[in-house]
Amino acid sequence: MEVVCVADLWKKFKIPHERRTTILENIAGALQMLAGKTFTYEEFWALKEVSFHITSGESLGVIGENGSGKSTLLKILAKILRPDKGKVETNGRIAPILELGVGFHPELTAKENIFVYGTIMGLKNSELKKRLDPILQFAGLERFRDAKLKNLSSGMQMRLGFSVAIETDPDIFLIDEALAVGDFEFQQKCLSKFKEFKNEGKTIILVSHGLSLIKEFCEKTLLLSRGEMISFGETEKVVNEYLKRVQAT
Amino acid sequence: MKSLTIKEFKLRYRNSALGFFWSLLNPLAMMGILTLVFSALVRVGIENFPLFLLPALLAWRFFSIGTSMSLWSIVGNSSLVTKVYFPRWLLVLSSNLANLMGSTLEFLVLLPLLLALGMKVSWLVLLLPVVLAIEFVLIAGASLPLAALNVYYRDVNQVWDIALQAGFFVCPIIYSASLVPGGYALLYSLNPMTRIIESIRKIFYHGALPTAWDLLIPLVGGLILLMLGYAVFVKLEPKFAEEI
Numbered sequence: 001m002e003v004v005c006v007a008d009l010w011k012k013f014k015i016p017h018e019r020r021t022t023i024l025e026n027i028a029g030a031l032q033m034l035a036g037k038t039f040t041y042e043e044f045w046a047l048k049e050v051s052f053h054i055t056s057g058e059s060l061g062v063i064g065e066n067g068s069g070k071s072t073l074l075k076i077l078a079k080i081l082r083p084d085k086g087k088v089e090t091n092g093r094i095a096p097i098l099e100l101g102v103g104f105h106p107e108l109t110a111k112e113n114i115f116v117y118g119t120i121m122g123l124k125n126s127e128l129k130k131r132l133d134p135i136l137q138f139a140g141l142e143r144f145r146d147a148k149l150k151n152l153s154s155g156m157q158m159r160l161g162f163s164v165a166i167e168t169d170p171d172i173f174l175i176d177e178a179l180a181v182g183d184f185e186f187q188q189k190c191l192s193k194f195k196e197f198k199n200e201g202k203t204i205i206l207v208s209h210g211l212s213l214i215k216e217f218c219e220k221t222l223l224l225s226r227g228e229m230i231s232f233g234e235t236e237k238v239v240n241e242y243l244k245r246v247q248a249t
Numbered sequence: 250m251k252s253l254t255i256k257e258f259k260l261r262y263r264n265s266a267l268g269f270f271w272s273l274l275n276p277l278a279m280m281g282i283l284t285l286v287f288s289a290l291v292r293v294g295i296e297n298f299p300l301f302l303l304p305a306l307l308a309w310r311f312f313s314i315g316t317s318m319s320l321w322s323i324v325g326n327s328s329l330v331t332k333v334y335f336p337r338w339l340l341v342l343s344s345n346l347a348n349l350m351g352s353t354l355e356f357l358v359l360l361p362l363l364l365a366l367g368m369k370v371s372w373l374v375l376l377l378p379v380v381l382a383i384e385f386v387l388i389a390g391a392s393l394p395l396a397a398l399n400v401y402y403r404d405v406n407q408v409w410d411i412a413l414q415a416g417f418f419v420c421p422i423i424y425s426a427s428l429v430p431g432g433y434a435l436l437y438s439l440n441p442m443t444r445i446i447e448s449i450r451k452i453f454y455h456g457a458l459p460t461a462w463d464l465l466i467p468l469v470g471g472l473i474l475l476m477l478g479y480a481v482f483v484k485l486e487p488k489f490a491e492e493i
Contacts, residue, residue, distance in 0.1 A: 022404045
């Protein structure tokens, strides 16, 4: 069964030369356009013609230089951004951990955040009550359950995000460089959790610059450069290609 | 849904020493000031002005605070919107529900005061939930497009502030709808908020039953607004995460 299927995916962003966020500015901009002045933004294709698919039990690594479109791809898979063209199909519950954190509110306590996030992910309240302690325990934050999130360190926030996301029982795990903030002990904990995950036949999609991590967990790897898909296939092969490209420049 | 609503409710009063009491102090202070102005300085000759004013004021607060809070429900939750996918209207609805909780509490807590002001005890009070439910539809219908537009244009907030200030005088809060001259009366009575406020006033002040039109006009208006508002919201929703 195919877990993720991406076909001919395109995503465009607009880079404004002059940011317009008020109605007046927009009217002024429209008038300028009428007067024959040029458009005030340019188009930027963050992803061009990306196609790949992974079947159940497989995990995917995404590599490429900064700004190559890795995070954009993950956000599209998480349905946060919509593609301009192409089709994305995913099967199963997705837990995204993007750019440190999963969408917590700084003014709420750790416990309250777990409840808000858990319900958004579709867990029932009774289920969440049961899972509250394991979540805090995994994050190592039992003592901080009633501390406001803004008072936790960035590492602690990341750990909490990770723990909640794991406990929501996702079928597909999207991880964007999130591991880097955790300390060594927590990283080890996460890695063993990943292994458990993989053994259950679930899918991990990992964006990372840590090539050894990708080699360890991902059967398939996708190499992006400036939004274009350079190659997709067996991890060993793609990683070597990446290294060659880096050395060539 | 429940946790989102509770979160909104808690956040609203967090970091303030008096918390929910502000929700009571504000209408009470307004009532005091307006009563002073309109029954002592400018004599409008309305009998028992505090009782005339307070229920209308609470109904207006339900609408004005509800819409102006939910205006921020998408932008204010940018950390959620840019990190997880879920139907975005849930944010607007939870903000509205938190506001419903707040306004219901205001009515309940101020009920003894209303009685002390001379409100007659009657079964009419049982109609209050119906009127508030209809007003809720209206609020939700206005909130959806406002919250969505505010993502794209932050000055929606300013525009809405002016609209609300105008609304305070356009709706029969500090005067009676019967004062509006014949020529405008029909147009005036088509304003759904006019009907809501008049209904509330009939229940608490006149001790009379709201008419069928009093409830139908805001209900139908609210449902139309809700459909239009939802259509706007759905149209703008795909780019929220980029524009926020």
